[in-house]
Amino acid sequence: MKEKLISLEEFWSLRTQIPLIDARSEGEFAQSHIPDACNIPILTNEERIIVGTIYKEKGAIEATLKGFELVGPRFHEIQKSVLDKFPDGKILVYCWRGGMRSQILSWLLSMVGFEVYRLKAGYKTYRTFTFEQVRKNWNLLVLGGKTGVGKTRLLKELETRGEQILDLEALANHKGSAFGAIGQAPQPSVEQFENLMSEELAKKDPEKIIWLENESRRIGKIVLNDHFFDQMAKSPLIDIRKPEADRIQLIKEEYSHLPKEELIAAVNRLKKKLGGLRTTNAIEDILNDNHESWISNMLIYYDKTYQFDLERHSSDTIEILDLSNKDLNESTEILLKLKSIIHGKLTNPTH
The missing domain is CATH 3.40.50 (Rossmann fold)
Structure with missing residues (x-):
């Protein structure tokens, strides 16, 4: 099934109805996350460092290839984990900026029948909102x-x-x-x-x-x-x-x-x-x-x-x-x- 890209405004109502997955690394999740989210990392802490280093030294394409090399062997494990935890077939996903990690997770879950809603601009847009909210x-x-x-x-x-x-x-x-x-x-x-x-x-x-x-x-x-x-x-x-x-x-x-x-x-x-x-x-x-x-x-x-x-x-x-x-x-x-x-x-x- 095809994913639907949603805004933060749409996110508020959907989050009360659909489980939420954070695709960022376990370290990013531990630092802060959207409350009630479940963490299923596309890249682990160590893998994220490796990919980031390659991006700086060799560019985006080499970093992307390395990312798929690292996470590819776990694709079936990620799919099985989400199917076991959330059998209803609908899911909300996000990463830092709504980029590659949440796109990969969305693709993986769509392949096994999930109806996926992906947060546009990711955790960053949520954090901008909460930062401003507590300063009103x-x-x-x-x-x-x-x-x-x-x-x-x-x-x-x-x-x-x-x-x-x-x-x-x-x-x-x-x-x-x-x-x-x-x-x-x-x-x-x-x-x-x-x-x-x-x-x-x-x-x-x-x-x-x-x-x-x-x-x-x-x-x-x-x-x-x-x-x-x-x-x-x-x-x-x-x-x-x-x-x-x-x-x-x-x-x-x-x-x-x-x-x-x-x-x-x-x-x-x-x-x-x-x-x-x-x-x-x-x-x-x-x-x-x-x-x-x-x-x-x-x-x-x-x-x-x-x-x-x-x-x-x-x-x-x-x-x-x-x-x-x-x-x-x-x-x-x-x-x-x-x-x-x-x-x-x-x-x-x-x-």
């Missing part, structure tokens, strides 16, 4: 507050009430502190994080508020782009206050069950900032299950860090909200009412 202007409402006030829980509860949220820490696989990677999947690359962030933003109504947590520029190894980070700094921020005892209890619920060696490693990463004595005391408390003690020790550092981050917000954009003795349901109701006060109405705020 958005209506943001930021949840701030010291470590342990329950910002993530509030964010999730707001989502259950039909509010638009953007959970940057979930996308980054990191909770944003020295302890933030414990129990998390490996972090994506910055480029892949922006792809994931763009996919989430594409689901939002740009005229409505998006709730998100206050974050530093870095979330683990992820770095937020300057434009979005500046937007966060200029957006209204609700500074949530709760008693230290409540904060310690919440942190204990989330971290006390984690492996001690990983908690200790996180404390050691902060040694220069904590000082030798506080580091030693915190490690001893972890080993002895004195969770309230080591958490209280860490909060001395993290509270100072939060205050520093808070200062990047203009004071006239900050609303202080005391949620002492308020459960999750009551706290959420208060947040929704405060949102209405801040923006004048629940939805469609003016820019």
Whole structure:
């Protein structure tokens, strides 16, 4: 069957109906890719280097011949792999620029009866879109507050009430502190994080508020782009206050069950900032299950860090909200009412 070349606009609707294959090398795929794509390389990492070298030294024809020499013996394996994984007979394919690799894959699959849709201009056109998407202007409402006030829980509860949220820490696989990677999947690359962030933003109504947590520029190894980070700094921020005892209890619920060696490693990463004595005391408390003690020790550092981050917000954009003795349901109701006060109405705020 003959392939159909599709634009990025056509791609958005088809991707929800048809499996997606990335024909680039495993290294390119690992660096970044369209979410939910399956990687079936036409050229492996090593083969891509070989072909690229020949292209530079001898030109396109010699490089093409070498590429077919390398991949040709695997043609039947590629066909069989796709037939096994996607028996329905329809497939979306792409490579870096929609060139030779996706053309070869499209040809191979067409030969065994697949209805193939190939993305024009490939991953490059998708990445251009996601790059621009995460640098647009958005209506943001930021949840701030010291470590342990329950910002993530509030964010999730707001989502259950039909509010638009953007959970940057979930996308980054990191909770944003020295302890933030414990129990998390490996972090994506910055480029892949922006792809994931763009996919989430594409689901939002740009005229409505998006709730998100206050974050530093870095979330683990992820770095937020300057434009979005500046937007966060200029957006209204609700500074949530709760008693230290409540904060310690919440942190204990989330971290006390984690492996001690990983908690200790996180404390050691902060040694220069904590000082030798506080580091030693915190490690001893972890080993002895004195969770309230080591958490209280860490909060001395993290509270100072939060205050520093808070200062990047203009004071006239900050609303202080005391949620002492308020459960999750009551706290959420208060947040929704405060949102209405801040923006004048629940939805469609003016820019």
